Amino acid sequence: MPEGTLYQKVYGCLLGGAIGDAFGIRTEMMHYRDIEAQYGRVTHFDPLPPRRPTTESPLERWYPFGVQPRDEDGFHPLGRWSRDVGVYTDDMRYRLLACQAILRKRRPITGEDLAAEWLNYRLMAEGAADYLPTCSWPGPQRTYARLVASLDNLVRMAQAQRPCRAGWDAPLGLIHAGDPQGAAASGYSMAVAVASALLPDATIDGVIANVLRYADSLGSQASEFTGRLERLLDVAAHCADVFALRPPFYREFLVTFPPWDAVFSLEMVPCALALCLIAKGDPAQAIIGATNMGRDSDTIAAMAGELMGALSGAEAMPAPWVEQVVRLNPHPDLARLAKDLCAVIVEQAHSHQSRAAALLSLV
Numbered sequence: 001m002p003e004g005t006l007y008q009k010v011y012g013c014l015l016g017g018a019i020g021d022a023f024g025i026r027t028e029m030m031h032y033r034d035i036e037a038q039y040g041r042v043t044h045f046d047p048l049p050p051r052r053p054t055t056e057s058p059l060e061r062w063y064p065f066g067v068q069p070r071d072e073d074g075f076h077p078l079g080r081w082s083r084d085v086g087v088y089t090d091d092m093r094y095r096l097l098a099c100q101a102i103l104r105k106r107r108p109i110t111g112e113d114l115a116a117e118w119l120n121y122r123l124m125a126e127g128a129a130d131y132l133p134t135c136s137w138p139g140p141q142r143t144y145a146r147l148v149a150s151l152d153n154l155v156r157m158a159q160a161q162r163p164c165r166a167g168w169d170a171p172l173g174l175i176h177a178g179d180p181q182g183a184a185a186s187g188y189s190m191a192v193a194v195a196s197a198l199l200p201d202a203t204i205d206g207v208i209a210n211v212l213r214y215a216d217s218l219g220s221q222a223s224e225f226t227g228r229l230e231r232l233l234d235v236a237a238h239c240a241d242v243f244a245l246r247p248p249f250y251r252e253f254l255v256t257f258p259p260w261d262a263v264f265s266l267e268m269v270p271c272a273l274a275l276c277l278i279a280k281g282d283p284a285q286a287i288i289g290a291t292n293m294g295r296d297s298d299t300i301a302a303m304a305g306e307l308m309g310a311l312s313g314a315e316a317m318p319a320p321w322v323e324q325v326v327r328l329n330p331h332p333d334l335a336r337l338a339k340d341l342c343a344v345i346v347e348q349a350h351s352h353q354s355r356a357a358a359l360l361s362l363v
Contacts, residue, residue: 006345008313009198010174011338012283015317016309017095017170017302018334019325020287021088024301025080030294031056032246041243042291045321047085078147081139086324090144091168091302096135096332097121098164098171099341104132106344108175108186115158122149135332162187166218167264167299170194170306177345184214189225189269190303192217197310204276204311208233211273221265228253229270236274242289245274249293268296272303276311283308284318314338 026048027035034054035042042048078090101109101117123131125145157163164172164187172187173194183195189211196202196210212229215222235248255267271293272286279286286308290301309317326334 005200005313006177006198007338007342008315009310010177010341010345011335012309012312012314012317013170013174013194013197013306014095014099014309014334014338015314015322015325016283016287016305016307018088018092018305018329019317019321020290020301020303020305021091021298022080022086022325022329023287023305023321024291024298025089026085027291027294027297028079029296030054032250032292032294035292035294041288043288045085045324078144081137082328084328086328088325088329089298090148091299092329093135093137093144094148094164094168095171095302095306096337098168099174099337100135100332101163102171102175103337103340103344106347108172108182109163111160111163112158114163115154118145118149118157119154121145122154137329137331162217164188164191165264166190166261167268167303170303170310173198173310174341175344175348177348180210180214184217188217188265189215190272190307193273193307194310197307202311204281207307207311208273208277218265221262225265225270228266229273232270232274233277236278239278242275242278242285243292245271245278245289246293249274254295263296264299268300269303271295272300272307275300275304276307279304279308281308281312281316283312283316284321 023045027042030051031054034051034056038052039048080087080089097117098109098114101113104117105113117134120132120134122145124134124136125141162169166188167190169187169191172191173183176183176186176191176195177198178195180192180196183191192211192214193207196207212226215226218225232249232253236245239245249271253267253270255263257263272290275286275289275293279289283305286304287301290304291297293300314322
């Protein structure tokens with residue numbers, strides 16, 4: 001496949017998610033005032049000094065990863081698996097396994113398809129002799145697989161109406177490229193956003209309009225999501241830069257940890273969209289804004305990065321950041337993965353085209 005605009009957008013989405021995740025993990029679960037006091041404004045991709053204890057509200061002190069496992073080397077399995085800055089986390093690993101499920105099926109996936117991919121990953125991590133080739137990363141894979149791909153989680157995943165959790169559903173936007181309505185039927189707001197961003201001449205305003213149009217994908221949270229996003233966009237319209245969003249966002253838009261579904265849909269997704277709007281087409285500024293926001297900063301930065309990458313293409317990503325993330329995360333090869341996904345997207349387009357032609361021939 002020629003490396004045209006579609007490839008640039010798909011590769012940009014993958015790169016943006018990986019870069020945002022790796023960039024934002026350094027400030028995860030910090031209050032923005034602690035980030036400012038300890039690091040100034042984090043605009044670089046260098047190691048940061050160890051964080052100091054916070055004096056902020058207990059709402060900001062909650063840390064989800066518990067104790068570090070003692071049986072395998074590396075950080076906690078839900079976080080970064082290396083001390084090298086530029087290594088991505090569970091956010092990107094989840095997305096890549098969803099992409100692998102899409103490549104295996106070569107069309108939109110269900111919860112059963114994603115559960116089957118995670119079971120396959122679990123078999124690989126456990127050292128089973130018979131499993132289908134899947135993604136693999138050096139690190140505490142067995143502990144990670146046992147946590148994420150436990151029997152209970154696999155059953156819930158297989159029974160879910162939509163395969164990916166809200167906020168981590170960008171891969172569903174890739175397989176529904178250019179079809180936000182189809183993305184809304186399969187995923188949530190980020191699937192709609194990415195599907196919209198892959199359209200020719202897409203803009204952030206058009207993407208956000210589609211996210212609002214198809215907010216019903218969020219079910220019972222749709223009304224609150226719409227109200228929060230519209231209010232936050234009004235605030236963002238008066239922000240001089242991505243840093244100016246922090247005080248009003250903390251005053252008005254935080255959601256208590258847990259439940260995670262509410263935090264993703266009602267806090268993180270609106271934050272990522274607002275930062276992309278303020279960034280005016282600059283992926284680096286959107287990622288920097290999310291990193292300096294604190295809270296679940298790697299997740300917000302991953303969402304902002306993948307959306308801006310899908311809008312602007314891989315070439316808009318800062319070259320040093322791309323080099324650092326690609327070098328430290330060589331497998332799977334994101335460029336190769338983007339080409340493979342493009343091939344599936346084109347297959348889907350030809351399939352729909354053939355079906356439309358067949359139906360029109362009956363008129």
